[in-house]
Amino acid sequence: MGRTIVEKIFDRHRIDTPGGDMHVIRLDVVACHEITTPIAINDLVARGKDRVFDPDRIKAVIDHVTPAKDSKTATQGKILRDWARRHNIRDFFDIGHNGVCHALFPEKGFIRPGYTAIMGDSHTCTYGAFGAFAAGVGTTDLEVGILKGVCAFRTPETLRIDIAGDLAPGVYAKDVILSVIARIGVNGATNKVIEFGGPVVAAMSMEERMTLCNMAIEAGGTCGICAPDAITVDYLWEFIQNDYPDKAAARAAFAEYGPDNDAHYADVIHHDVSGLEPLTTFGHKPDQVKPVREMTHQKVDQVYIGSCTNGRIEDLRVAAAVLKERTIAPAVRGIVSPATPKIYRQALQEGLIEIFMRAGFCVTNPTCGACLGMSNGVLAEGEVCAATTNRNFNGRMGIGGMVHLVSPATAAASAIAGHLAPSNRQPEQGA
Amino acid sequence: MKTFSGNVLFLDRSDINTDEIIPAKYLTEITKKALGPHLLEDLCLEGFTPGKSTRDKQVVVSRSNFGCGSSREHAPWAFEVNGIHVVIAESFARIFRQNMFNGGMLAVELLPDTIADLFNRFAGRRTRLETDFARSIFTFTADDEVLTVPFELSDFDRALVEAGGWVEYADANY
Ligand code: SF4
Numbered sequence: 001m002g003r004t005i006v007e008k009i010f011d012r013h014r015i016d017t018p019g020g021d022m023h024v025i026r027l028d029v030v031a032c033h034e035i036t037t038p039i040a041i042n043d044l045v046a047r048g049k050d051r052v053f054d055p056d057r058i059k060a061v062i063d064h065v066t067p068a069k070d071s072k073t074a075t076q077g078k079i080l081r082d083w084a085r086r087h088n089i090r091d092f093f094d095i096g097h098n099g100v101c102h103a104l105f106p107e108k109g110f111i112r113p114g115y116t117a118i119m120g121d122s123h124t125c126t127y128g129a130f131g132a133f134a135a136g137v138g139t140t141d142l143e144v145g146i147l148k149g150v151c152a153f154r155t156p157e158t159l160r161i162d163i164a165g166d167l168a169p170g171v172y173a174k175d176v177i178l179s180v181i182a183r184i185g186v187n188g189a190t191n192k193v194i195e196f197g198g199p200v201v202a203a204m205s206m207e208e209r210m211t212l213c214n215m216a217i218e219a220g221g222t223c224g225i226c227a228p229d230a231i232t233v234d235y236l237w238e239f240i241q242n243d244y245p246d247k248a249a250a251r252a253a254f255a256e257y258g259p260d261n262d263a264h265y266a267d268v269i270h271h272d273v274s275g276l277e278p279l280t281t282f283g284h285k286p287d288q289v290k291p292v293r294e295m296t297h298q299k300v301d302q303v304y305i306g307s308c309t310n311g312r313i314e315d316l317r318v319a320a321a322v323l324k325e326r327t328i329a330p331a332v333r334g335i336v337s338p339a340t341p342k343i344y345r346q347a348l349q350e351g352l353i354e355i356f357m358r359a360g361f362c363v364t365n366p367t368c369g370a371c372l373g374m375s376n377g378v379l380a381e382g383e384v385c386a387a388t389t390n391r392n393f394n395g396r397m398g399i400g401g402m403v404h405l406v407s408p409a410t411a412a413a414s415a416i417a418g419h420l421a422p423s424n425r426q427p428e429q430g431a
Numbered sequence: 432m433k434t435f436s437g438n439v440l441f442l443d444r445s446d447i448n449t450d451e452i453i454p455a456k457y458l459t460e461i462t463k464k465a466l467g468p469h470l471l472e473d474l475c476l477e478g479f480t481p482g483k484s485t486r487d488k489q490v491v492v493s494r495s496n497f498g499c500g501s502s503r504e505h506a507p508w509a510f511e512v513n514g515i516h517v518v519i520a521e522s523f524a525r526i527f528r529q530n531m532f533n534g535g536m537l538a539v540e541l542l543p544d545t546i547a548d549l550f551n552r553f554a555g556r557r558t559r560l561e562t563d564f565a566r567s568i569f570t571f572t573a574d575d576e577v578l579t580v581p582f583e584l585s586d587f588d589r590a591l592v593e594a595g596g597w598v599e600y601a602d603a604n605y
Contacts, residue, residue, distance in 0.1 A: 015605065019587035024605065038461045046462075049602060072459060079461065138504045140533045144601040152597070 002260025004158040005225050006193045009133045009257065013116050015150065022152045029110055029117035029127075029134075030145040032060040033101050036120030038079035040143045052087045053149035059110055060084050061093040061101050064368040069375045099340030099366035102126040102308035106210065107340055109239030113228035113254040118145050123308050123390065124223075125216045129209035130236070131228035131257045133193070136217065156222065157266040159189050160259075162198035165274030170423050172318065173208035174310055174388065174407035176200065177215045178279040180271060182289035190220030192266055195259060200273055201226055206235040207314040214309045215390050218286040228254040278422040280386070281405040284394040292410050292422040302333045302385040303415035304397075305408055306364075307371040310388035311339030313346050315408040319388075320352040322412035322423045323359040329418030334361035335377045337369050359415070373397040386414040432593055433516040433535055435562035437489020439571070440515075441554040444476055447493055448500035449527065453509040455501075466505055467512040478555075490560045491518045492549055498527025498538075507531045517562065519569070521546045532588045535596030537562075539569075539582045552576060564592070 003011070013025035030053075037060070044050050052058055060080060068074035077094075084092035093104060102123050105111060113131035117124065120142040127134035137151060145151050161180060181188070194216045201209065204226075213224030226232075233240075233250045244250040277291040282298075305311070305319050316338060328334045336356050338344035344366060347353050353363055370377030371389040379385055379401025388411050392403040404420060413423035451474040457466055472481045491510070497520040498506060507530045510518065517537040531538035541549075549571065556573040563570070569580045584592075594600035 018590070018604075020585050022587065024601075035459075039463070042462050044598075047598065049598070076461065138502060138530065140504055140530070140597050143598050147598065148601045148605045150601060150605050 001264060002262035004160075004193070004259050004263045004265065005131060005195055005227060005257055006133050006156045006158055006223070007263070009114055009116060010156060012114065018152070021154050023155065024150050024152045025116055027118060027145055027149045027151055028057060028112070028115040029105075030058045030142070030149065031101060031105055031117060031119035031121075031124065032058065032080065032142070032146070033064055033119070033121060034062045034073075034076045034080045035064045036139065036142065038076050040120065040139045040146060041079055041083045043139070044143055044147065049147055052089070052146055055088045055090065057149060058087075058089050058146065059091045059105055060089055061098050061104055062095070063098055063101050063104070063366070064372065065374050066098055066365070066367045067095060073374075097341060099343070100306075100308045100311060100368055102210070102214065103312055103339035103343065106130065106206075107342055109236055112236065112240070113232060114257045116151075118142065118151050122217045123214055125221060126210050126214040126224075126308055128193075128213040128216065128223045128225035129206060130232055131226060131254065133223055133225065135222045153222075154191070157192045158195050158263070159192045159221070160195045160197065160265040160268040161271055162268065163196065163200040163271045163273060164198045165200065165272040165276075167200065167273055168276065170278055170409055171273070171276050172407040172409060173204060173211040175276055175279045176273055177212050178281065178286070178289050178405065179273065179276055181215060181219045181287045182279075183271065184219050184269070186218065186220060186285055186287045188219045189216065192221055194219065194221040194224045195265070196224055196226050197259070198271075202229065204231075205314060206231060207312045210312070211309055215286070218390060227258040278407060278410045280410065280420055281392045281403075284392055286390070286392060286405060292406065292420055295404070295420040296417075298404065298420045299384065300332060300386045300404070300414050300419060301383040302335065302377060302379065303328070303411050304335050304337075304370050304377055304385055304387040304389065305411050306335070306337030306339060306369065307387075307389040308339065309390040310408050311337055311343070313343045315388060316343065316347045316352050317350070319408040319412040320355040322409055322425045323361075323416065324355050326359055326416050328360040328415040332415050332418055333377070334359065334415045335364060335370060336361045337364040337376065338366055340366050361415075370397055373401070386411050386420055432564070432595060434489070435517045435537055435564060436560055437514075438487055439490045439492055439553065439558040439560050440485060440488040441550060441558075442474070442476060442479070442491060442493040443550060443554060445494040445521075446496045446499055447474065449498060449503050449506040450500055452498065452506040453503070458503060458505060463508040463512050466509045470509040470513050485513055485515070489514050489516065491515055492546070493518065493520045494546065495521040495543070497523050499524040502526040502530075504530045504534075507534045507536060511536060517560070519546075532591045533597040535592055535594065535599065537592060539584070541580060541582065545580055549578070552578065
């Protein structure tokens with residue numbers, strides 16, 4: 001019988017089936033950040049197992065709160081930093097080189113088709129955009145990953161979502177994934193891998209696929225996953241050019257990680273995005289979604305553009321196109337956080353930072369910052385933020401604050417309007 | 432292997448969730464030990480006093496869907512650092528249950544009738560549990576009342592407990 005993408009990846013990585021429906025798989029990447037890793041490090045030390053399975057396959061970054069804002073976050077950073085040094089983890093990214101993990105690691109070429117990856121972070125699912133299996137895990141699994149380079153998972157079931165139709169101008173990957181979550185609900189993919197396919201996904205850039213897979217977890221999915229193709233090869237080419245004679249060869253090798261025609265799915269959903277409008281969430285659950293058009297009465301105190309969902313260069317380009325030669329409403333605090341130093345530099349070179357600053361935005365260093373309400377834009381009680389992030393949970397950006405999840409275009413248009421508003425400007429051709 | 436015998440704490444409610452077991456504000460702690468004083472801090476239950484009721488207890492007996500809510504492993508750790516290595520209930524939230532075994536601890540399901548019987552006969556009394564892990568038998572004792580209850584474990588769960596948890600199991604086997 002045919003296999004799904006994740007079944008193929010499991011078959012290549014399985015080293016044991018210890019019982020209880022568990023599959024122990026080999027890991028190609030164990031990624032770490034300073035919020036969840038220190039407790040794993042301290043526990044390994046306490047067990048007398050302060051070891052790492054392979055320093056080259058461990059990637060670490062201080063990204064959630066950076067620069068440190070208080071003694072507690074400084075200590076978290078220090079534990080990770082000291083550990084990375086004593087184990088010779090070369091791919092450790094600190095101040096000056098650090099950025100949001102799920103933007104930084106893919107940008108460095110660390111995630112490849114057919115790979116397996118874990119991290120103590122829910123949005124690890126982002127890496128599925130490359131045709132990899134990547135899952136957020138708890139501390140014990142992270143410890144075992146660090147120590148042995150393995151992780152146990154239950155037999156993965158796959159939910160296939162085929163996305164077809166014509167995307168209207170002004171409608172982006174963020175709107176697509178919000179429409180998917182609204183359709184299947186916050187538990188629609190619980191404990192399943194979501195395999196995204198269909199012509200809309202095939203036409204998406206890697207950045208857009210990352211936005212899509214990033215929010216798989218908001219529907220309960222362990223991982224979002226897209227079949228690798230020519231677009232994947234183009235994105236990764238600078239990192240893999242010595243491994244293959246040409247792009248066609250890389251593509252042929254990656255084709256192994258496409259799903260079979262007769263693969264078995266737990267369910268197949270055909271999702272038509274023709275006629276889709278810019279969307280926003282309206283409650284504290286990511287499946288509470290409405291057209292922005294119906295929410296224009298909602299004033300916003302803050303607009304946040306950044307995060308592992310929509311803090312990449314394409315997102316900044318889209319937002320800057322909307323903001324160009326305009327200023328944001330006087331009552332709105334605009335914050336933009338390019339997700340990595342590379343993105344920041346690119347945005348500088350392209351003149352995007354200038355556009356943001358002229359419009360009245362504050363530009364922060366690359367960090368998770370306001371996304372999880374730990375720094376750089378925490379909301380006061382009763383305040384409202386239009387954000388390009390992925391979670392609108394109660395209290396996420398500050399106790400008593402409300403977050404409306406939107407695309408970068410909608411965020412920028414809302415900053416100008418002072419209330420939730422769809423954008424009527426499109427990026428210029430070739431921008 | 433951890434020890435699975437000791438004094439019993441009865442929590443007479445279903446759906447005791449991970450927020451009640453360990454409030455979210457302690458998730459920023461960087462050691463398991465720091466969670467210790469906060470076990471069940473937010474649990475409101477008649478006859479239960481946080482800090483006091485858990486003192487000198489090594490076993491918890493509760494009703495259904497124990498450990499529901501978030502997937503935080505801090506919940507089993509909060510039990511672990513307090514010396515409570517076994518929770519017995521009608522049913523568990525799946526992730527909590529797995530997290531207990533991953534920590535080398537026991538989350539054992541017994542039939543609703545058996546749980547009801549335990550509450551009827553032992554709740555409110557100074558009760559002790561002796562666990563015969565090898566033979567899968569619990570023995571509850573209060574004064575001169577004794578009840579023996581067999582339990583079941585899968586081979587993998589048993590192996591995890593014998594190893595002392597998933598970290599130790601994986602380190603020994605892979
Ligand atoms: S940007 Fe937000 S969602 Fe992404 S890793 Fe950081 S805190 Fe998590």
